[in-house]
Amino acid sequence: MSHLKLSGISKSYGQFNALEAVDLDIAKGEFVTFLGPSGSGKTTTLMIIAGFESATSGQVEIENKSLFGLAPYQRNIGIVFQNYGLFPHKTAAQNVYFPLQMRGVKKAEGLRKAEEMLELVGLKGFGHRHPKELSGGQQQRVALARALVFEPSLLLLDEPLGALDKNLREQMQIEIKRIQRALGVTTIFVTHDQSEAMSMSDRIVVFEKGRIQQVATPLELYHRPQTRFVASFIGESNLIDVKITDAAKREARNDAIGAIQYAPSNRPPTGSEATLMIRPENIKLSRNPVEGRHNVRMKVETIINYGDNALVVGKVGEQMMRVRVLGADVVIIKEGEECCISWLHDSVYLIAK
Numbered sequence: 001m002s003h004l005k006l007s008g009i010s011k012s013y014g015q016f017n018a019l020e021a022v023d024l025d026i027a028k029g030e031f032v033t034f035l036g037p038s039g040s041g042k043t044t045t046l047m048i049i050a051g052f053e054s055a056t057s058g059q060v061e062i063e064n065k066s067l068f069g070l071a072p073y074q075r076n077i078g079i080v081f082q083n084y085g086l087f088p089h090k091t092a093a094q095n096v097y098f099p100l101q102m103r104g105v106k107k108a109e110g111l112r113k114a115e116e117m118l119e120l121v122g123l124k125g126f127g128h129r130h131p132k133e134l135s136g137g138q139q140q141r142v143a144l145a146r147a148l149v150f151e152p153s154l155l156l157l158d159e160p161l162g163a164l165d166k167n168l169r170e171q172m173q174i175e176i177k178r179i180q181r182a183l184g185v186t187t188i189f190v191t192h193d194q195s196e197a198m199s200m201s202d203r204i205v206v207f208e209k210g211r212i213q214q215v216a217t218p219l220e221l222y223h224r225p226q227t228r229f230v231a232s233f234i235g236e237s238n239l240i241d242v243k244i245t246d247a248a249k250r251e252a253r254n255d256a257i258g259a260i261q262y263a264p265s266n267r268p269p270t271g272s273e274a275t276l277m278i279r280p281e282n283i284k285l286s287r288n289p290v291e292g293r294h295n296v297r298m299k300v301e302t303i304i305n306y307g308d309n310a311l312v313v314g315k316v317g318e319q320m321m322r323v324r325v326l327g328a329d330v331v332i333i334k335e336g337e338e339c340c341i342s343w344l345h346d347s348v349y350l351i352a353k
Ligand code: ATP
Pocket: 013, 016, 018, 036, 037, 038, 039, 040, 041, 042, 043, 044, 045, 192
């Protein structure tokens, strides 16, 4: 049974449709990430769930009860924004106590709960400090404690790590997951950082232009993207436009590469246009053709070395190809030279148009 259910949510600002027909079911205890480019509708969806925006049409339900007409504070939802929103004149403990105070919890009990929550987020002993006496990461932990202290039925995190530097960001990703698991709270996390989404989520919802493109686990999204947009947005990919020449034999044709075979797929029929996806790490670079693989010749244009691996970018005719190789393999080739690239049919994934 779904804990949170969105049905047919649309949102228009005048003529502009910020969201169109968004349907989504989230199970209790799930950690779900909204991922998509800037302006794709992630925050608007979150604000509609929280009650700060109203949908033009559609319905939001928690545990089968409609939230229609309920003000944000009546929804029992904890929220953390990027800019923390802590009260500067209150201490960390008073900030965390605040939502309990609003719910009529007595001061002594509320402050005790606030201290417990501060301990859970790793801030034991910091309760007496004011926000300006805390680092960015610590302030974000206080904001998290404040969003969780009243045991919300849903936790919404809107780019909460956006203002933190890379190391702190990674540390907080681990912390947020730990706390979310410990409490089992259903969570929606908004980000436009795909690696953050991949590492943290049970499932990812990919938004583009106000529509949901795909809802899936991180691995499913990576290996079986349903659209060209998802394939290009999640990880690196080689996307090759083809025409299906024989669907039964799983054969397609690209002008630059020629005939290509693809992995089993039940769509689309012979004659249709489609896209083939090959991930750069599934392509091998060599001087000579490799037996048992599909080989083509590539002219190497650029090699970007990352130490333990390198990205080799080149052209097969007019088709740009990207190949990810392990550090030692890259020495066999130089920019401007021709080489062989090869792949297995099973790593060629077909995306219908
Ligand atoms: P970001 O990652 O940049 O936060 P987002 O995916 O969260 O982007 P939203 O903030 O949900 O995107 O915005 C979706 C679209 O709705 C955008 O094109 C935005 O300009 C538009 N929009 C949002 N609020 C309003 C408003 N009050 N009036 C008009 N248009 C709006």
